[in-house]
Amino acid sequence: MSGTAEQELSTDELATGRPQSPLTVLIPTYNEAENIRPLLAALAAALAGLPAARVLFVDDSSDGTDELVRELAPTLAIEVDVLHRERPSGGLGGAVAAGLAAADTPWCVVMDADLQHPPELAPALVAEGERTGAQLVVGTRYRAGHRDEGFAGPIRSLVSLMCTRIVRWTFPRILAGISDPMSGLFAVRRDLWESAELRPEGYKVLLEVAVRTRPRVVAELPYRFQPRHSGESKAGFGEGLRFLRHLTQLRLTSARARMLAFAFIGASGMVPNLVVAWALVRMGVGYLLAAILANQVAMLWNFLLIDLVLFHHRRTRRLSWRLSRFAVLANADLVGRIPLLSLLVRDAHFGPVWATGVTLLAASAARFFITDRALYLPAERRARTVDAPEAVPMESP
Numbered sequence: 029m030s031g032t033a034e035q036e037l038s039t040d041e042l043a044t045g046r047p048q049s050p051l052t053v054l055i056p057t058y059n060e061a062e063n064i065r066p067l068l069a070a071l072a073a074a075l076a077g078l079p080a081a082r083v084l085f086v087d088d089s090s091d092g093t094d095e096l097v098r099e100l101a102p103t104l105a106i107e108v109d110v111l112h113r114e115r116p117s118g119g120l121g122g123a124v125a126a127g128l129a130a131a132d133t134p135w136c137v138v139m140d141a142d143l144q145h146p147p148e149l150a151p152a153l154v155a156e157g158e159r160t161g162a163q164l165v166v167g168t169r170y171r172a173g174h175r176d177e178g179f180a181g182p183i184r185s186l187v188s189l190m191c192t193r194i195v196r197w198t199f200p201r202i203l204a205g206i207s208d209p210m211s212g213l214f215a216v217r218r219d220l221w222e223s224a225e226l227r228p229e230g231y232k233v234l235l236e237v238a239v240r241t242r243p244r245v246v247a248e249l250p251y252r253f254q255p256r257h258s259g260e261s262k263a264g265f266g267e268g269l270r271f272l273r274h275l276t277q278l279r280l281t282s283a284r285a286r287m288l289a290f291a292f293i294g295a296s297g298m299v300p301n302l303v304v305a306w307a308l309v310r311m312g313v314g315y316l317l318a319a320i321l322a323n324q325v326a327m328l329w330n331f332l333l334i335d336l337v338l339f340h341h342r343r344t345r346r347l348s349w350r351l352s353r354f355a356v357l358a359n360a361d362l363v364g365r366i367p368l369l370s371l372l373v374r375d376a377h378f379g380p381v382w383a384t385g386v387t388l389l390a391a392s393a394a395r396f397f398i399t400d401r402a403l404y405l406p407a408e409r410r411a412r413t414v415d416a417p418e419a420v421p422m423e424s425p
Contacts, residue, residue: 047154050080050133050231051215059091060141065100070147072104078151080108084131085141086123088116092374116292124233128221132241137215138233139167144254145213153215153249163220167213169253195235205246209235213251226400249304290396293333301326327358339404353403357395 053071057064068083075081087094087110094112101108109129116122124138135154139145149167157165170192203209214234224240238246254256304325309316330353335343343350368390371377 034106046078047135047151047158049135049158050155051082051135051137051151051154051385052133053081053083053137053139053150054124054129054131055083055085055139055141056120056126057085057087057089057093057141058120058123059089059093061089061091061093061096063141063143064093064096067143067147068097068100068104068139068418069109070143070151071082072146073107074150080133081151082109082133084127085110086130087112088123098258121236122231128216129273131218134216134218136218136221137213139213146251146254149213149249150215153213156247156249157215157217160247161200162244162245163243164241164245165215165249166204166208166211167251168208168211168248170207173258173375183288199239202242205248206234206238207248207382209238210377218249231389276315287297290334290338291392293338294392296333297326299329300329324358327355330358331355334399339399343404357398357403381390 034379053075055067060067071083073156075083083095083106085108087097089112095112097108097110101110111126111128113123118125126137126411128136135157137150137153139147139150142241145167153165153167156162192208192210196203197211209240210232214237219243220243299320305318305322308321328351331351333352334354335347366391
């Protein structure tokens with residue numbers, strides 16, 4: 029980012045910001061029926077007098093949230109649309125991506141439905157983006173130090189702070205101007221979100237947007253994180269694992285980073301290889317057979333790490349298909365290494381150890397290239413399917 033715009037304003041002053049650009053307030057929902065009435069009332073007040081403002085719910089609920097939105101929409105003086113996904117994918121992040129694709133305004137404000145994000149800040153975020161020329165405006169909880177208001181308890185507050193530190197440590201340059209990269213409240217300009225292919229997973233969408241789009245200018249507005257109005261937080265152990273996996277995938281976006289991770293995973297396979305070989309020999313198995321069996325265990329270890337972590341987002345075939353081809357690839361390189369090893373020792377006069385090292389590096393590079401470009405197809409080579417229904421507009425009075 030080439031710059032960061034900041035401004036210290038009170039909540040009352042923030043609420044008076046009135047944008048000139050059309051905007052969409054995008055709200056992903058999952059079983060939030062109890063929060064819809066107060067949320068829509070607050071949004072109607074915040075967006076009053078802004079004829080180009082629209083509210084779009086992307087709903088994955090099973091509790092009738094979408095039906096309640098449709099029921100209340102005609103009673104409001106603002107435009108309210110709902111996009112209900114019968115087959116949701118990607119969690120909250122996938123819902124936001126679907127909403128961004130459906131939005132037709134220059135700005136989109138993303139916020140939660142539980143009223144922890146003050147609805148009155150929606151227009152203020154866009155107004156701040158217009159004032160500063162920022163492409164991304166982040167509602168931050170941490171500009172004046174860590175604020176634990178609104179969290180369910182001190183443990184949840186501590187977890188949030190630790191995750192923020194981990195994220196900023198992982199992307200120190202990209203997130204240098206964002207004090208709250210885990211925030212769920214932000215405004216993004218259309219030219220930014222259309223500049224990159226977003227593949228969010230889980231509920232930390234801002235991190236996905238910031239890392240993949242790398243905005244030139246970011247602005248921040250501080251706000252006070254409120255307690256949930258009703259219901260329970262969707263964050264839990266499963267979402268924590270999804271967050272860690274998402275963070276790993278973002279860090280491994282570049283081919284160079286993926287290759288280093290691939291090499292690290294390959295090196296880690298030495299541990300199960302040696303342990304299994306030692307155990308089999310102790311059980312009386314011949315050392316050649318033990319070595320062959322141990323190599324298969326190491327291959328399976330490497331495959332699981334590569335499949336579950338490194339290339340999780342690029343899996344397109346069945347598990348049996350991926351495993352069988354990875355196994356063939358992992359064992360076939362030995363056939364190519366033997367002639368190369370002989371050539372290096374006999375004709376190039378390499379020592380056996382050095383020659384073995386060279387062949388291992390060559391085999392690892394070839395294995396990575398084939399895995400990266402053929403076994404797990406890159407996004408540009410995968411068939412793209414759109415599995416989202418059209419947003420159904422509601423009539424406003």
